[in-house]
Amino acid sequence: MSSAIDVTGVVKTFxxxxxxxxxxLSVATGEVHGFLGPNGAGKSTxxxxxxxxxxxxxxxxxxxxxxxxxxxxxLHRRLAYVxxxxxxxxxxxxxxxxxxxxxxxxxxxxxRRDELIERFELDPRKKGRAYSKGNRQKVAIVAAxxxxxxxxxxxxxxxxxxxxxEAVFQDCINxxxxxxxxxxxxxxxxSEVEALCDRVSIIRSGVVVESGTLxxxxxxxxxxxxxxxxxxxxxxxxxxGVHDLVAEGSRVHFDVDSAELNxxxxxxxxxxxxxxxxxxxxxEELFLRHxxxxxxxTPADAEGRTQAAATEAAQTFGRHEVSTx
Amino acid sequence: xxxIALDRPVVGRRATRDRLTGTWTMIKLDLRRERVxxxxxxxxxxxxxxxTFSTIAALYPxxxxxxxxxxxxxxxxxxxxxxxxxNGTSIGAVSAWRVGAVGTSLIGLMAIFIVIRRTRADEETGxxxxxxxxxxxxxxxxxxxxxxxxxxxxxIGLLTALAGIGSGQSxxxxxxxxxxxxxxxxxxxxxAAITAQLAENSRTAIGIACAVLAGCYGLRAIGDVQNxxxxxxxxxxxxxxxxxxxxxxxxxxxxxxxxxxxALCLLAAGLxxxxxxxxxxxxxxxxxxxxxPRLTGPDALAARLxxxxxxxxxxxxxxxxxxxxxxxxxxxxxxxxNPQLEDLLAKIGGAGAINDMLLATMGAIAxxxxxxxxIAAALRMSGEETADRIAPVLAAAVSRPRWMFGHLAxxxxxxxxxxxxxxxxxxxxxxxxxxxxxxxxAAALGAMVVQIxxxxxxxxxxxxxxxxxxxxxxxxxxxxxxxxxxGQLGQLLQLPQWLMDVSPYTHIPLVPTQDIRWxxxxxxxxIAAALxxxxxxxxxxxxxx
Numbered sequence: 001m002s003s004a005i006d007v008t009g010v011v012k013t014f015x016x017x018x019x020x021x022x023x024x025l026s027v028a029t030g031e032v033h034g035f036l037g038p039n040g041a042g043k044s045t046x047x048x049x050x051x052x053x054x055x056x057x058x059x060x061x062x063x064x065x066x067x068x069x070x071x072x073x074x075l076h077r078r079l080a081y082v083x084x085x086x087x088x089x090x091x092x093x094x095x096x097x098x099x100x101x102x103x104x105x106x107x108x109x110x111x112r113r114d115e116l117i118e119r120f121e122l123d124p125r126k127k128g129r130a131y132s133k134g135n136r137q138k139v140a141i142v143a144a145x146x147x148x149x150x151x152x153x154x155x156x157x158x159x160x161x162x163x164x165x166e167a168v169f170q171d172c173i174n175x176x177x178x179x180x181x182x183x184x185x186x187x188x189x190x191s192e193v194e195a196l197c198d199r200v201s202i203i204r205s206g207v208v209v210e211s212g213t214l215x216x217x218x219x220x221x222x223x224x225x226x227x228x229x230x231x232x233x234x235x236x237x238x239x240x241g242v243h244d245l246v247a248e249g250s251r252v253h254f255d256v257d258s259a260e261l262n263x264x265x266x267x268x269x270x271x272x273x274x275x276x277x278x279x280x281x282x283x284e285e286l287f288l289r290h291x292x293x294x295x296x297x298t299p300a301d302a303e304g305r306t307q308a309a310a311t312e313a314a315q316t317f318g319r320h321e322v323s324t325x
Numbered sequence: 326x327x328x329i330a331l332d333r334p335v336v337g338r339r340a341t342r343d344r345l346t347g348t349w350t351m352i353k354l355d356l357r358r359e360r361v362x363x364x365x366x367x368x369x370x371x372x373x374x375x376x377t378f379s380t381i382a383a384l385y386p387x388x389x390x391x392x393x394x395x396x397x398x399x400x401x402x403x404x405x406x407x408x409x410x411x412n413g414t415s416i417g418a419v420s421a422w423r424v425g426a427v428g429t430s431l432i433g434l435m436a437i438f439i440v441i442r443r444t445r446a447d448e449e450t451g452x453x454x455x456x457x458x459x460x461x462x463x464x465x466x467x468x469x470x471x472x473x474x475x476x477x478x479x480x481i482g483l484l485t486a487l488a489g490i491g492s493g494q495s496x497x498x499x500x501x502x503x504x505x506x507x508x509x510x511x512x513x514x515x516x517a518a519i520t521a522q523l524a525e526n527s528r529t530a531i532g533i534a535c536a537v538l539a540g541c542y543g544l545r546a547i548g549d550v551q552n553x554x555x556x557x558x559x560x561x562x563x564x565x566x567x568x569x570x571x572x573x574x575x576x577x578x579x580x581x582x583x584x585x586x587x588a589l590c591l592l593a594a595g596l597x598x599x600x601x602x603x604x605x606x607x608x609x610x611x612x613x614x615x616x617x618p619r620l621t622g623p624d625a626l627a628a629r630l631x632x633x634x635x636x637x638x639x640x641x642x643x644x645x646x647x648x649x650x651x652x653x654x655x656x657x658x659x660x661x662x663n664p665q666l667e668d669l670l671a672k673i674g675g676a677g678a679i680n681d682m683l684l685a686t687m688g689a690i691a692x693x694x695x696x697x698x699x700i701a702a703a704l705r706m707s708g709e710e711t712a713d714r715i716a717p718v719l720a721a722a723v724s725r726p727r728w729m730f731g732h733l734a735x736x737x738x739x740x741x742x743x744x745x746x747x748x749x750x751x752x753x754x755x756x757x758x759x760x761x762x763x764x765x766x767a768a769a770l771g772a773m774v775v776q777i778x779x780x781x782x783x784x785x786x787x788x789x790x791x792x793x794x795x796x797x798x799x800x801x802x803x804x805x806x807x808x809x810x811x812g813q814l815g816q817l818l819q820l821p822q823w824l825m826d827v828s829p830y831t832h833i834p835l836v837p838t839q840d841i842r843w844x845x846x847x848x849x850x851x852i853a854a855a856l857x858x859x860x861x862x863x864x865x866x867x868x869x870x
Contacts, residue, residue, distance in 0.1 A: 053716060054870070072719075074722070076723070077722040080720075081716075083716050087713045089629075090449075091629075091633075093612070095615040096613060096620050099617055100617075100620045101718070103620070104723050
């Protein structure tokens with residue numbers, strides 16, 4: 001079995017809202033898969049479908065070879081989950097919650113539990129109502145990491161953690177990865193995704209608009225070029241794949257579709273290169289490219305914008321298909 | 326130096342004002358948040374009060390009829406315990422007695438729920454923290470919640486008074502009656518203001534306040550039945566409402582008691598508020614165990630979440646059983662030196678019959694109360710889901726029926742345990758007072774346990790709603806209110822039989838006054854089982870969260 005999670009064309013609607021609109025997602029066994037998307041893109045909805053808590057309207061989803069709705073209990077013995085917003089029972093201590101969740105899953109590795117509590121500097125005696133957001137999050141993380149499971153489903157697990165704890169968390173996930181276990185990591189902390197993930201899927205308005213390894217995703221986008229030339233070649237502005245060209249005397253600055261990089265560089269060489277820097281896009285730029293237009297989102301014209309967003313997403317998707325051909 | 330000295334008193338006064346900054350805005354927010362419950366409470370209680378005047382006038386048109394009613398109530402400890410005595414024979418006095426008995430406690434419940442939902446419950450969820458960071462005084466949320474509760478109580482009082490005047494009763498009596506109703510709302514708003522400061526979570530705060538309300542009702546009941554303990558009625562707001570004696574003596578001075586006690590409660594609440602931190606209770610938080618080997622599965626978790634409230638209810642029901650058994654035992658002594666009433670007594674069926682009637686009536690009350698427990702126990706599941714604590718449990722290897730099982734055990738076994746406990750206590754006390762211990766014991770125990778199937782139907786209804794229409798699950802409370810309405814006022818208001826039959830309690834035989842009939846009990850139990858099963862099926866099929 002090569003894929004731990006396989007989702008094809010899943011649709012989930014809440015009333016008139018299409019939270020998932022034909023979602024496709026594939027997570028291979030043994031990989032750490034980043035699940036990126038802005039607030040409200042459908043990440044948590046997708047995860048709750050994978051956990052069998054929501055019933056998909058249509059499409060198919062497979063988790064560890066089983067149906068997440070029908071085989072929920074059997075599958076849950078083999079996976080652990082950290083919710084994005086951890087709510088604890090106000091009158092149960094953190095230690096009690098960790099024990100309970102571990103036992104509900106089938107058993108507890110006491111040594112690992114105690115080690116994790118120590119590493120995350122968690123006081124397990126405090127009652128649920130007394131924990132801060134970060135500490136509630138730690139309770140759920142410790143409970144999940146202490147479990148001997150094949151698959152970890154983590155929904156923005158590090159929101160509220162301080163940078164030191166974030167580092168401990170990344171360390172733990174790397175250990176999990178080395179053990180050959182699978183992780184689905186929903187996040188919008190891009191540095192975390194860049195540091196941990198083998199592959200990334202970017203979701204928007206309930207559809208995955210990008211999926212692949214980071215180098216692949218970079219390949220699909222533009223590289224920023226800064227060059228100082230003897231003369232600016234006349235064909236540069238018209239060359240395929242060149243965008244936002246700014247020429248100041250002999251200095252040029254432009255973005256180029258990564259697929260056209262070779263051809264454009266040849267054009268540059270004609271002008272005689274004196275210095276050249278090429279910057280591959282960061283994940284952040286990838287992300288902003290897809291979601292940048294949501295910054296000024298206002299509820300007043302949300303509907304129109306959703307329409308525009310869907311169109312833009314479709315175009316983005318289309319362009320990549322063209323460029324990878 | 327002089328400037329500071331001059332400023333000081335100003336600072337003090339300003340500090341008091343600052344604590345209340347934003348109260349008006351908070352009142353508007355509370356009115357918005359509570360608009361549906363407020364409308365239901367205010368219109369519901371006022372409508373019952375208004376309709377009672379015309380019903381009493383229609384049912385007992387002659388002074389002589391009403392005098393007979395007053396006399397029969399005076400010798401019937403069951404009625405004395407539940408409704409208190411009738412002060413006068415006018416239509417107004419009889420109506421005030423009928424409404425006041427339950428209405429004063431209902432208005433108190435309304436005040437408790439409004440105040441705690443808008444203070445401690447908001448604080449618990451962190452909403453108050455968000456508001457308190459704005460320009461809002463520390464005491465503003467409490468002042469606003471109490472203000473809304475008092476406003477609602479006064480509105481009900483005004484509507485009740487207008488209904489009395491409109492139906493041709495004396496204006497002074499109508500106003501006195503309306504004021505007595507409103508006064509009870511005021512006092513329990515004050516009580517809730519205090520418990521909201523003491524308890525760290527709203528469930529406990531509501532529980533303590535309701536226990537105080539039930540305790541006050543019990544004090545009045547004992548005081549009204551036992552002449553030697555009559556002073557106890559002066560310790561209870563419901564008792565004060567009766568002492569005002571609207572449409573008869575109109576002792577308006579008693580109203581001062583309501584105002585005085587409310588003011589004292591609010592002062593105490595304000596002082597407690599000054600000395601505690603936002604979000605915390607008055608008692609320091611304790612640490613829990615770092616590990617717990619007994620918390621082994623979903624059932625243990627459900628037991629942990631449900632046991633506290635079950636224990637609280639158990640204490641209450643044991644007290645109710647004690648009051649029932651104790652009051653029943655005095656019912657015969659009440660009549661010994663009253664030859665005038667021997668005649669009436671014989672008509673009803675003798676002292677034994679009165680004793681049985683009291684047991685049956687107390688059993689019916691216990692049944693309604695425990696119906697509330699069954700609903701609350703079932704809605705605990707709803708609470709776990711809305712607070713999103715269900716997701717991590719269901720994400721572990723726990724099937725949905727498995728998760729429900731522990732809670733359902735409380736929905737089913739809770740009412741059985743509680744009513745049996747009340748029945749045992751009442752049975753022993755009653756048995757010791759009558760000649761035949763066995764018969765007395767069985768009569769009191771039977772009066773309580775016969776209610777079990779009806780309570781299970783209400784619990785089952787809440788489970789079914791949770792399974793199929795989770796958003797509407799709190800509507801199960803409406804079913805309890807309907808049952809209360811039908812049971813308490815159905816015959817008086819001459820409601821159609823089909824409406825009476827909707828309430829499961831209508832079908833419960835009045836043990837020990839009537840012989841036990843098994844078929845209704847079996848059918849009710851089957852309905853309860855079907856509702857619970859339907860709830861499990863529904864919850865398996867629906868989306869969670």
